[in-house]
Amino acid sequence: MVHPLLAGAASIEDVLDKLVGLEPVFLPVAEKREALLALARLSSRVEALQAKLIACAGDVAEADGHRDVAGWLAHRTHVSGAAARRAQRLGVACDRRWQRLGGALLAGQVNVDQGHVIAGALDDLASAASLVSVGAGEWGGILVRAEQHLVEQAKHFGPRELRRLGERILEVVAPELAEELEGRQLADAERRARRRTSLRIQHLGDGTALIKARLPEAVALRLKTSLEAFTSPRRADGRCARDGEAVPYERRMGEAFCSLLEALDPARPPLHGGDATTMMITMDLAALTTGLGTATLADGSRITAGEARRMACTANLVPAVLGTRSVPLGLGHTARLFTPAQRKALALRDRECRADGCSIPAAWTEAHHLQPWSLGGRTDLANGILLCSRHHHLVHDYRYLHDRMPNGDIRFALRS
Incomplete structure (x- = not known):
């Protein structure tokens, strides 16, 4: 007897x-x-049914000696391996984790493209x-609500909009946890960015050289801010006029980079790897004072409040501080920065990094406020440490506790 599926x-x-x-x-x-x-709708439902079958067809691949069913399917049907693995990922996700989404796909309420986006957002949240x-238990309930909400929104939005909704889904289903999660995710991203820098x-042999750099977003914005100080901002058509000549923006930025290097004083080594640029940053008053939460840079990218407070020690960082209901309380000033004379005095006093057991020389260190500037800490030698x-x-x-030892060094301990 033939199976009903066949x-x-x-x-x-x-x-x-x-x-x-x-x-x-x-x-x-x-x-x-x-x-x-x-x-x-029919095409999407057939694809969803195929993904469901793929999820339980591992024995087919095993019987024919293939690594997995996606590889077997690509070999036997001559579809691309990428397409077969994409279908396998969706089928496994719906079979093992997101059954509500799987049912909506089979019923034609969600198309396959939407399904991939929703499954990806839910996996990221999980x-x-x-x-x-x-x-x-509570987190499981949050995941259930998130899945239900995204499946419902598929009636109104396409994959691109659903991707954006998925990135902020916690603000809908558990707003009390959204800020905590975003802060910690940003902190993880910042640590990864530093490792990947x-x-x-x-040298190309034609008088030019190709420079490839991978930098943290905040550092890239500081570089962009410095370069645009040497050139006109980008015009709507992507070109800038100079002496009657239309010069591409990318060329202007390249010339600005050369000018920036020429403007550095070779007789004075830069502090903290270079004089920091002045940037505007927006953050809540509570985030500024506690170091918990997030902040927004001038280009809209997000960083942790802790990273913003660290940058405040080394950059001409001007915070636009917000109170309740995002009402601006005022713009900060740049007097928080240690002067070159204070830096020299700190170097003479501390000699090296003051973390317990660290021997990095003073020339490679950064000046830190013991009592944060945002909490009234003064920019003086008594409140500074390298x-x-x-x-x-x-x-x-936030993962580390720190305290001062009797000799003034700072000791760190991972939070338990």
């Missing part, structure tokens, strides 16, 4: 054989519209469980 597939193929012989060009507009929507302070110079870049980051890292 019998149904054969029936669908018989119907398709009849449909492909028809000429749709003479259909009225209304019926063309209806046929397009119907076929799109992987963040270790970053928030809630129990497993690199710069490579390749820390290397790593330990300066740890001072502002």
Whole structure:
């Protein structure tokens, strides 16, 4: 006896054989519209059914000696391996984790493209469980609400909009946890960015060199701010006029980079790896004073409040501080920065990084306010201490506790 799944597939193929012989060009507009929507829905449902079958067809690959069913399917049907693995990921996600989404896909309430986006957003949210302070049961309920909400929104939004909704889904289903999660995710991203930071110079042999750099977003914005101080901002058409000549923005920025290097004083080594640029940053008053939460840079990118407070020690950082209901309380000033004379005095006093056990020399360190400037700490020698870049980051890292030892050094301990 033939299984209903095979019998149904054969029936669908018989119907398709009849449909492909028809000429749709003479259909009225209304019926063309209806046929397009119907076929799109049917195609998506068939793909969803195939993904469901793939999720439980590992024995097929094993029987034929293939690594997995996606590889087997790509080999036997000549589809791309990427397409087969994409279908396998969706099928496994719906079979093992997101059954509500799987049911909506099979019913035609969600199309396959939407399904991939929703599954990805839910997987990202599930992987963040270790970053928030809630129990497993409560977090499970949050995931259920998130899945339900995104499936419902698929009635109104396409994949691009759903991706944006998925990125902020916690603000909808558990707003009390959204800020905590975002802060910790940003902190993790900042640590990864520092590990991935690199710069490579390749001489091309024609009098030019290719510079490839991968930098943290905040550092890239500081560089962009400095370069645009040497050139006009980008115009709407992407070109800038100079002496009657239309010069591409990218060339202007390249010339600005050369000018920036020429403007550096070779007789004086820069402090903290270079004189910091002045940037505007927006953050809540509570985030500024506690170091918890997030802040927004001038280009709209987000950083942790801890990173903003660290930058405040080393950059001409001007915070636009917000109170309740995002009302501006005022703009900060740049008097928080230690002067070159104070830096020299700190170097003479501290000699090296003052973290317990660290011997990074003073020339490679950064000046840190013991009592944060945002809490009234003064920019003077009594409130200053030298820390290397790593330990300066740890001072502002919520994962670590720190205290001063009798000799004035700072000792760190990972929070238990």
